[in-house]
Amino acid sequence: MSSAPLPDPAPGAADRPGRAPDDTPAAATRAGLLGPAAAGVAVPPEFDVAGPAAVDPPLGPSDPADRPGTAARAGAAERVVLRLARPYLGRLVGAGLLAAATEFAGLALMATATWLLMSAAGRPPLDRLTVAIVAVRALAIGRGVFRYTERLAGHDAVLRMITDVRARVFATLAARRTAPARTGDALSRLVSDVETVQDLLLRVLVPASAAALVSLLAVGGAALISPSAAAVLAVGLLVAGLALPTLATVLTRRSAAELAPLRGALAADAVDLTHGAADLAAFGATESALRAATGRAGRLARLERRLAAAGFAVDAVGTLVAGLTAGAVVLVALAAGVPGVLVGVLAVGTLSAVEIALALVGAARQRTQLGAGLTRVAVLLDDTAAPRPAASPPGSAPSAAEPEHGDGGHDIRLDEVTVRYRAGAAPALDRVSLDMRGGRRIAVVGPSGAGKSTLAAVLTGAVRPTDGQVTIGGRDLTTYPEDELPGMIGGLLAEAYVFHATVRENLLLGRPGAGEDELIAATAAAGLLDWVRDQPAGWDTVVGEEGGQLSGGQRQRLALARALLAAPPVLLLDEPTEGLDPTAADAVLASALAATPAGHSVLLISHRLTGLAGLDEVVVLDAGRVVQRGRHAELVSAPGWYRDQWLLQEAAERGYLALSP
């Protein structure tokens, strides 16, 4: 997957003024001269990494924040999350109680200290104050300790829960046969969505329940001194803890709704002005585009200012409520004949209590902002949406990956297979029929967008045919359990991913439990062995995030070695030499084919036509149809796409020395 924050580097960046050629091989591969996504025709969503949101419109159905019924959906999402919190309920309630204890200690500290001071003014004997003095000390230390333990307990509980959430989200995604379109953006959003669960608990639910509990205690305590003062306090607390948070929720939601379209438009402007800089300059349109974007930025700024004025009014009212409640409590208490010392206690306590209740305003804002992320993550957590992964005995996966040696039991047959990614769109595969007896080696070639990668996706079960049937070993492909199919057919698929792990771990993914000899053989065939031996850490060399510490060529070789190690009876190789220079590509292809055990079938997908002479058959796809098939020698001698392309590639690789046949 792409490492850039934006999925698509500048179009055609590899050959653009101001950019040195082959500067980042990985990026060049992504911009993919012939990568499946480059054609922008129909591409299986799985492979759409470089394509500019070719499948998923920006702010499309995946963004529930902009649609009606958000509040209801966010509520449902919270319930889903809370259901997941059940195992940690004890810890969470403990954290909530500790949070309440922290706040209460702060409130009691101020109240007791006031009582102490005002009592001292009456010059009583010292022993009448001893209890209060001890209490003030205990509360002061206790508040800090409570806060410390509350934070530890809360974070511990929530992080445990996040562990569950991550595992559950991953299990849900893993159980899906076909993944939804995932750009780099969508992926990092998924990660931050998972984090919203943490915020919901730690920054909304725990502090809110603590504030509510302390408010109740404060009213109860005040009632012991003066019921009428307690009533005034209750009113103040209701305004601060209920009315204002509600108002804040409404305002936050409204501003989000007003800001979102303008912010989205501005983001689009930024993309247009940067990625389209050359087009704008060439057509003299830079000035006007810049004016439009600057104007929009100005409009956004004006809107933000206006919304902020409304938003901060809530905070202002909060301050007002705290002070006025305290003043009213003093008035009422004096009128009710409460002793002077206790009037002071009530007043100072009221100020603290309302201040604590005002924390609910912040919690309400936070909750509103979390809504969209929570809704997205809840979909992945919901039991009904995600069937629990079928229990499989441990260790079954490795055995499934063991190759079954050729017994002719892996013939592949495609019968009138049609794939349409969208209703009404041109089919990516159009009534393709193909017969591939076990042990044969076949290449599928054709222009980009011809359906080559779709064919691979159909064979691995990632894409279901709209029409027609695929059988492997005489059995309908759809009847294979998902875990069994990779043991039958697989290999190097488009956009093979290199994990942030050691070389060994990346390889063993192909066949867990493979021995050193097998690792060496596969790596040698992919032409990576020398590199591995050159590394100080050898097999334990960690390849960086998303394989970033490898060059594009090395990454491709690693993925190829992994596929060769897996060695399923039907080996699929989708552009195995992409990103390698022609000489290296020829050598690697030859050694990879040589390393495949006899009796195993090979299905090679390639845009390069060199090195296909030894294969049993070449199938040419164009616009989803088989247009030519035969051996390389036959195809080269007959007019058609294959011969044109062959001459063209020959010419290109020899630097246009041969312009005519």
Place this chain on the structure above:
Amino acid sequence: MNRRPFDPRLLRRVPAARRDLALLALLGVVAAGLVVAQATTLAALLATAFDGRLDRPALAGFAATVAARALLVWAQGTVAARVAATVKAALRADLLAAVGRNGPGWVAGQRAGQLATLAGRGLDALDAYFTGYLPQLVLSVTVPLAVLARIGLADWSSALIIALTLPLIPIFGALLGWQAQAATERQWRRLSLLGGHFLDMVAGLPTLRAFGRARAQVDVVRRMADGHRVATMRTLRIAFLSALVLELVATLSVALVAVPVGIRLLGGGLALQTALLMLLLTPEAYLPLRAAGSRFHASQEGLTALNDAFEVEAGGPAPRPAAGRLVPDGRGEIRFESVTVAYERTTALRDVTLTVRPGERIAVVGPSGAGKSTLLGLLLGFVTPTSGRITVDGVDLAEADLDAWRRQLAWVPQQAHLFAASLADNIRLGAPDTPDAAVAGAVHDAALDEVVAGLPEGLGTVLGERGHGLSSGQRQRVALARAFLRDAPVVLLDEPTARLDSASEAVVLAATHRLVAGRTALLVAHRPALLTDADRILRIEDGRVTEVSPVPTGEAPR
């Protein structure tokens, strides 16, 4: 990480924010005064309430201060948000203007993505910095000073204790901060590895699935997530502990003030009102410092975005020397005279001399990365020669009015950028006043009719970001329509049929054929079919240009 809490470049770069920033500082001073006033009036109110009396002026004063504080909270928030909005708008305009000023060569590649993100949503991180952190930072200076002054007036010995203990907060904060940071850094590799694992696994899911390992990996994900929890808790424990220490330091300091106050009160050496004032005000002195410290972390993202924005501006190349006034005639001869273009790491063109006669159609071939696109970039003015010069009709392009020159060029890039606007506006790029009839003509010439017919609102259909909804072949035809509409004497085509399937290729080729007829044209080509249009063929390899003419007599394969 260790960044100053306020970037002074802000004042220089966004002058419009200066007044509001000064206002924010002023409001911080007023806020500190109101904190003192509220405590003073409340102390007076309670001191009289001790005797069971109601001090009406004190109550009124208290209510008035509360109202003023409320107003101030609103003003502070609003002004801070205004600063944020002003700064964001100004920086956005600056960033995007830098793109316009420095030209497409500067913005190509990775930088485009970074800039788009920064100018788009990246700068929104400034909201938290300006509305959350900065006002608190001001208060952490003004409030302690005001409190100290007020208590000094009432009781100098207490003020002395506060003045001596107050610095302990930042000192301890810094010491503990270093400690926590060192601990975090020790854990950093482990934390980032474990934290990134989930993303890595999700990103690699298709590959896991292809090897039948997706479900088996769930346990690994759980194990790694659990490892992340353990490592995170380890660093959090240190962070929480330092917060605890700071709180205890503050508590102890308050106690140091409170104990003598209580004793003197008990001995009749101090008025109740003064004692209450101490009680209410002393904690206020320590609070804002701790609050600012705890918000520091949240402010980092904003400061980083700010820094990035300033650095983009500072890092741009020197603006191009004042654009010339001369307007070359595109119908004249184009000459490259010993042109060399060297980039940082490679030389794209070496000593190229070449003449393009009016009306000549020249195909440029060569392996990728050989410098073909650079040749077009030079003519477009996106690239300037490192040495040598290019003349059009005798006018050196370095001295020409580039805008006027570009008006005589029609350019079809490898992958044209389509804008998030209507299809018609995309075709009218650079000529917004073009009548619909002319657009329709260009659509027809570019063989775009059927595409337009297939769109829900025809030419009025708004395209998604980067032309979402059109295939590569269709986008390429939109680019051709732009070129047709331009009706320029010079046409530059950069592999217009690369990446197209064969059906689209045929359509685009036919349109290209119509476009170059009767114009001077440079075609970067890799398909023989394009070469049939050419009068001459140039081959570029390793930056050198050689002629491969005449066109072979044998029919180019097709």
